[in-house]
Amino acid sequence: MAIYYFTNAGEPCTPFEVTGEDLMKKGMAIKATVPDGIESWRLSYDTAAKAVVVYAEGKDEAGAVAQQATDAAAEATAGKEKSDAATIASEAE
């Protein structure tokens, strides 16, 4: 396990103690313990649950990137379908 500092919005900010503690004093960071071996882009901090969230937990980096691509494609497809439906609906008016 390792220490990581997140922004108040829950985004990764810094792994460095000097910088992180300074931001903590200013109320600009949240200190949390994170699992080892996880790249920072997969980490976030749920400010409501007060817990670290690992994207694609249990997968390695390649698996997480693949999961991200899958999620993005699904979101794009859903968006396209929504957009097409809205266009058809507006044309029917």
Place this chain on the structure above:
Amino acid sequence: MSNLSKLFGGGTVIDPRKEGLPLFGMWGGSSDQNTQMQFRVFDSNFRVTGSPWGSTCDTTTNYRFGILADASHAYAMKDHGTDFHSNLTTEGYSSWTNYIKSIYQVDQYPHCFHYTASRDGFVTWQSYHQFTSSFEYQVGWTKLNQVLPEGIRPRRTFTNRRFTMREFMGNSDCNCDFYDYSSHLLNTDQAYATGTGYNEKQKMLVMVHSGDESANTSKTIHIFRSSVCLNEGTKRIKDFFDNLESTEYFTDTWTNQCVKDWTVVVGNNGWVGFGNKQSNSKRYGVFDCNVKGTGVAITGASRQWTTWHDFAGSTTTSYGANSGHQYYTKFQTTWDGTWGMIYSPYYYYGVGINAFCMSIENPRKFININQTKSGRANPYIAWGRTGFHGGWSDNCDSEVWQTYAFAFDPKDSDHTIQTRVYKGSTSGDGAMPDNNSLVGGDFDNRTGVCSLDAMRTGLHGGTHTTNYPMLMGINWWGSYGSADQSYGGK
């Protein structure tokens, strides 16, 4: 440009290169590029400028190719596909569309990596057919990092490779000037120019020469001061070197993953910042390049301020010039030329940002800038008088377009005190809170990390439902002081 020599130092006469406050283009539309597409140009106050464009098209006259660009590609649209909102992970040349929103697209030069966009609302993509043979793709890293007066972007494109400086017109592939400066060098041990900065106020040129164009750590740094301005309209490169007032150098050994990432910021006080991308992180060091005398201070240790500084923010897998020379580390300045930014992506091929922002007056004053998105990128561009914005391209369905905007104090150049950064918010009440607190923060020199916050703009994305707006650089921001104060900055 031919009149510049008469205008430099001309009292109240405005340099014809001087532009108004920065504009930006915003491309929005449906994801298939065939129905509704819009390209609008906004000023730094988010007011629309130029002539509005809009179109409704079908597959054979798609907006991007059939209306605004190369009509021969209108039917098949094979080059960019249809996806404008990738997460920028494993993309290469075969999928341009996936990093057209990356931070590689825009630097301090008026031209952009992959497109041209005018303030009147015309946007066109460069031909994809030979793009991998183009200037910007292959040797954009040889461009000079220029420190210029307020409101001025580089209007002349100088490059430096081996012992030769050349001039190009924009990012075309044709030389219009050439000069081998090797006769002016006091040390020729390292033969590959791999990073060059120029300060117009000081007429000061600083070059990093390496042992190869790969990862060689041996360096010779050459420092030239001239009585002739390199950018002066009627002058040639040779004129700068023929009128040198001082020539010095120092040698050192600098760690680097790829020498093409070296970025050189020549400060107004003679201190020079050198930054590059190093693995997933970045490094920045500052050296005293003021005149010391011939044969004096010829080692890096005798000129360096403190030590090399590693990026203090969050890092993850990200690519620089070692993964392809087109991914070289970029440099920009604020409109007023008081703050600079050396930057590269936080994530893979161009999402988020890892940056050092430094005072141009005194490059020893610098902080770390952090934004950790792993999808929905956009370039960063100069914004307002003393700031930057960009980085956000999330779906604008039921949402306004947001941007990571931040600004500095133009008079703040003291490296012994904290750096103040002004930021925005995703709510008006957050941007203008019911208290006396600063919206932004004060950050320690060297180690302070400013994580960027998104702010709402009130601009919509350009279509009625799912869309992922693209922020684009504009090649001319309008003449400074024109009748419309939106452009004039005063």
